[in-house]
Amino acid sequence: MKILVTGFEPFHKEIINPSSMILTKLPSTIKKHEIICCTLPVELSCLNMIKDHINKIEPDVVLSLGQAAGRSAISVERIGINLDDFSIEDNKGNKIEDTKIMIDGPDAYFSNLPVKKMVEFIRNKGIPVYVSNSAGTYICNHILYGVRHILKQKGKQQKSGFIHVPMLPEQAIHHSNMPSMSLEMMVEGVIAAIEAIISEEESV
Amino acid sequence: MKILVTGFEPFHKEIINPSSMILTKLPSTIKKHEIICCTLPVELSCLNMIKDHINKIEPDVVLSLGQAAGRSAISVERIGINLDDFSIEDNKGNKIEDTKIMIDGPDAYFSNLPVKKMVEFIRNKGIPVYVSNSAGTYICNHILYGVRHILKQKGKQQKSGFIHVPMLPEQAIHHSNMPSMSLEMMVEGVIAAIEAIISEEESV
Amino acid sequence: MKILVTGFEPFHKEIINPSSMILTKLPSTIKKHEIICCTLPVELSCLNMIKDHINKIEPDVVLSLGQAAGRSAISVERIGINLDDFSIEDNKGNKIEDTKIMIDGPDAYFSNLPVKKMVEFIRNKGIPVYVSNSAGTYICNHILYGVRHILKQKGKQQKSGFIHVPMLPEQAIHHSNMPSMSLEMMVEGVIAAIEAIISEEESV
Amino acid sequence: MKILVTGFEPFHKEIINPSSMILTKLPSTIKKHEIICCTLPVELSCLNMIKDHINKIEPDVVLSLGQAAGRSAISVERIGINLDDFSIEDNKGNKIEDTKIMIDGPDAYFSNLPVKKMVEFIRNKGIPVYVSNSAGTYICNHILYGVRHILKQKGKQQKSGFIHVPMLPEQAIHHSNMPSMSLEMMVEGVIAAIEAIISEEESV
Numbered sequence: 001m002k003i004l005v006t007g008f009e010p011f012h013k014e015i016i017n018p019s020s021m022i023l024t025k026l027p028s029t030i031k032k033h034e035i036i037c038c039t040l041p042v043e044l045s046c047l048n049m050i051k052d053h054i055n056k057i058e059p060d061v062v063l064s065l066g067q068a069a070g071r072s073a074i075s076v077e078r079i080g081i082n083l084d085d086f087s088i089e090d091n092k093g094n095k096i097e098d099t100k101i102m103i104d105g106p107d108a109y110f111s112n113l114p115v116k117k118m119v120e121f122i123r124n125k126g127i128p129v130y131v132s133n134s135a136g137t138y139i140c141n142h143i144l145y146g147v148r149h150i151l152k153q154k155g156k157q158q159k160s161g162f163i164h165v166p167m168l169p170e171q172a173i174h175h176s177n178m179p180s181m182s183l184e185m186m187v188e189g190v191i192a193a194i195e196a197i198i199s200e201e202e203s204v
Numbered sequence: 205m206k207i208l209v210t211g212f213e214p215f216h217k218e219i220i221n222p223s224s225m226i227l228t229k230l231p232s233t234i235k236k237h238e239i240i241c242c243t244l245p246v247e248l249s250c251l252n253m254i255k256d257h258i259n260k261i262e263p264d265v266v267l268s269l270g271q272a273a274g275r276s277a278i279s280v281e282r283i284g285i286n287l288d289d290f291s292i293e294d295n296k297g298n299k300i301e302d303t304k305i306m307i308d309g310p311d312a313y314f315s316n317l318p319v320k321k322m323v324e325f326i327r328n329k330g331i332p333v334y335v336s337n338s339a340g341t342y343i344c345n346h347i348l349y350g351v352r353h354i355l356k357q358k359g360k361q362q363k364s365g366f367i368h369v370p371m372l373p374e375q376a377i378h379h380s381n382m383p384s385m386s387l388e389m390m391v392e393g394v395i396a397a398i399e400a401i402i403s404e405e406e407s408v
Numbered sequence: 409m410k411i412l413v414t415g416f417e418p419f420h421k422e423i424i425n426p427s428s429m430i431l432t433k434l435p436s437t438i439k440k441h442e443i444i445c446c447t448l449p450v451e452l453s454c455l456n457m458i459k460d461h462i463n464k465i466e467p468d469v470v471l472s473l474g475q476a477a478g479r480s481a482i483s484v485e486r487i488g489i490n491l492d493d494f495s496i497e498d499n500k501g502n503k504i505e506d507t508k509i510m511i512d513g514p515d516a517y518f519s520n521l522p523v524k525k526m527v528e529f530i531r532n533k534g535i536p537v538y539v540s541n542s543a544g545t546y547i548c549n550h551i552l553y554g555v556r557h558i559l560k561q562k563g564k565q566q567k568s569g570f571i572h573v574p575m576l577p578e579q580a581i582h583h584s585n586m587p588s589m590s591l592e593m594m595v596e597g598v599i600a601a602i603e604a605i606i607s608e609e610e611s612v
Numbered sequence: 613m614k615i616l617v618t619g620f621e622p623f624h625k626e627i628i629n630p631s632s633m634i635l636t637k638l639p640s641t642i643k644k645h646e647i648i649c650c651t652l653p654v655e656l657s658c659l660n661m662i663k664d665h666i667n668k669i670e671p672d673v674v675l676s677l678g679q680a681a682g683r684s685a686i687s688v689e690r691i692g693i694n695l696d697d698f699s700i701e702d703n704k705g706n707k708i709e710d711t712k713i714m715i716d717g718p719d720a721y722f723s724n725l726p727v728k729k730m731v732e733f734i735r736n737k738g739i740p741v742y743v744s745n746s747a748g749t750y751i752c753n754h755i756l757y758g759v760r761h762i763l764k765q766k767g768k769q770q771k772s773g774f775i776h777v778p779m780l781p782e783q784a785i786h787h788s789n790m791p792s793m794s795l796e797m798m799v800e801g802v803i804a805a806i807e808a809i810i811s812e813e814e815s816v
Contacts, residue, residue, distance in 0.1 A: 078489075078491070079489055079515065079516065081486075081487055081516065081518075081541065082518075083486070083518075085539075098524065106514050106515065106516075107487065107514065107515070107516045107517055107518045108487065108489065108514075108515045108516030109515055110489075110490075110491075110515045116506065131493075133489065133542040133544065133545060134541040134542035136541065137541060
């Protein structure tokens with residue numbers, strides 16, 4: 001299998017983003033499956049960029065990663081919704097409100113990755129993790145919904161989903177009472193999630 | 205200098221306690237100063253045990269460590285108060301309420317360690333940390349207040365204070381929405397705190 | 409217009425539920441529109457019961473209310489998802505996991521009530537309120553998704569949506585650090601929300 | 613008995629302060645005991661102002677009230693500590709750090725009001741409440757510690773203590789995810805606390 005893993009550039013006053021730092025620590029293969037990494041900009045054009053990657057690479061799985069300030073654990077997202085409603089500007093200075101991502105798209109798409117199995121594999125490593133029912137209405141949800149829509153249109157049964165990670169300790173020191181997680185643990189968690197995906201695919 | 209560092213046994217349904225696990229990872233000297241470690245039981249007798257250690261070792265500094273479930277960062281305690289008021293039982297099954305620790309003691313003792321400098325040294329390592337104004341009214345506060353009282357009575361200007369650490373990730377997975385910190389980062393934080401104490405002593 | 413407002417019976421160790429107590433305080437008309445109230449059981453059969461009501465009454469609007477322990481403000485839900493995944497038992501003792509609400513239904517339905525306008529009207533009364541992007545995966549979400557599905561099937565453009573309210577102070581005293589809101593304020597908030605719905609309908 | 617109840621002016625971007633608004637709703641007597649109210653400025657001079665009041669009125673009890681943003685319940689403070697360490701400026705623009713309130717004062721004073729009984733009386737009204745072990749290191753703590761010190765010096769066994777109240781709903785709407793409590797409930801809670809104080813005094 002080919003597994004495309006994406007992260008994001010820093011945004012909203014932060015100078016680093018754990019989701020792209022994780023990418024630099026992933027191995028090039030996991031259980032002999034190819035891992036291809038790609039960092040996306042925090043703006044609407046991220047969807048066109050990932051679409052180009054998908055068309056060029058034709059990955060079997062797209063796993064996107066993003067930063068969720070304030071969360072204490074890794075969270076595996078269950079669903080993306082057809083809505084952009086930013087509470088902060090994106091990196092291009094846009095603050096889009098109450099706008100559909102895909103004008104003719106359905107209201108939402110469930111991730112078709114094995115969400116509960118990913119949580120189980122991550123927790124078995126001793127890493128705090130839970131299932132999240134909302135990826136928000138910012139760029140993270142935009143990618144989660146948008147990639148599901150793109151893959152649905154392609155009709156090749158490709159899988160996709162999203163994982164949020166907490167802030168890094170070096171980010172948390174600049175905020176009051178902000179939970180964090182070490183980069184090493186995040187990397188271990190993402191690898192465990194990918195192993196869950198592989199295990200699911202191989203068991204089918 | 206001789207620096208006595210104490211941790212606690214596991215308590216209240218937990219099977220590990222990061223504060224005693226940190227002790228096993230500390231070096232035997234920091235900047236040529238001797239580090240002596242000791243794990244205490246989570247019951248009132250901890251104070252007699254530490255008193256015996258203090259009288260035998262005559263440490264220059266006593267730094268006690270404890271676990272604070274729900275906190276996201278290392279917290280350096282500012283003050284211990286003359287009160288036992290347990291919301292849970294200790295490991296002997298006692299749930300003491302509204303009782304003075306020292307019947308003739310003052311209402312509270314400030315830690316005489318350099319609290320702000322310890323925070324600064326820890327934060328400079330990229331580790332989330334803050335000053336806490338309450339160590340609670342359980343065994344952690346009991347030790348913080350009790351050791352200050354013991355050292356005051358001895359009249360030798362020995363220093364003491366307390367650091368709370370968050371739960372470990374492997375503990376947090378059994379709780380809902382519980383922040384955590386890696387053991388490696390806690391150890392690095394405690395070493396930084398000890399370096400701050402040494403720096404303060406040497407600058408006097 | 410006929411506006412059907414539903415609340416729920418108490419559940420999960422609570423002996424009252426603010427959502428049904430609000431119903432007893434609502435006027436029989438708001439701006440000359442008829443308000444019809446109905447309390448639902450906290451179990452899957454709630455959907456059949458509300459379906460019967462809808463078929464009998466043919467309301468123009470169905471506004472459902474529910475209790476969200478831990479939330480500090482009224483929250484107007486944006487979307488219901490096609491999933492039952494209970495973390496606690498319902499009042500019949502069932503703990504359904506990872507099950508679709510409607511086997512052939514879409515992944516989610518947006519509320520077609522004027523969510524942002526409802527928030528604006530409530531906030532203008534000085535009442536804390538926000539838009540929520542997840543109604544969870546318990547009975548509240550079950551009703552939100554299920555009623556949208558029923559109304560969509562009927563094809564009469566009837567509107568529906570969901571509002572979560574915090575715990576009442578008299579409930580919060582039995583929990584540690586639980587935010588709450590007075591019943592009077594909840595009632596005022598729900599009336600403001602209904603006025604927003606009426607204003608939207610009349611402006612079309 | 614004469615009971616002096618104090619509140620504070622608005623501070624730090626807020627245009628109202630529930631603690632002074634409560635004063636306007638208190639009756640002039642409670643169980644035949646005289647209630648005298650006084651609003652204090654949020655700056656260090658508040659202590660001189662209250663000292664003048666105390667010397668003029670010679671109250672049997674001084675109960676001070678203040679606002680604690682972020683708390684969900686009324687909290688009865690247990691202890692005031694000998695430290696000013698502001699994280700925000702006071703209303704005079706001063707941001708005092710690491711400074712003793714009374715240069716020769718003890719490290720802390722327990723409130724000598726019946727803290728647990730006040731909590732019990734408030735909770736019996738169905739109002740969320742808890743005992744707090746820290747009044748912070750800002751002006752609220754300054755008054756709590758300072759008044760205890762003043763009364764101790766006078767040597768007349770006068771009692772004093774402090775109650776923190778949450779934000780009002782009309783304040784909370786301007787903050788994200790901020791718990792609040794209605795003014796009516798705060799007033800009822802403070803009256804219940806005063807009744808507890810009276811009950812304690814009369815039972816002695």
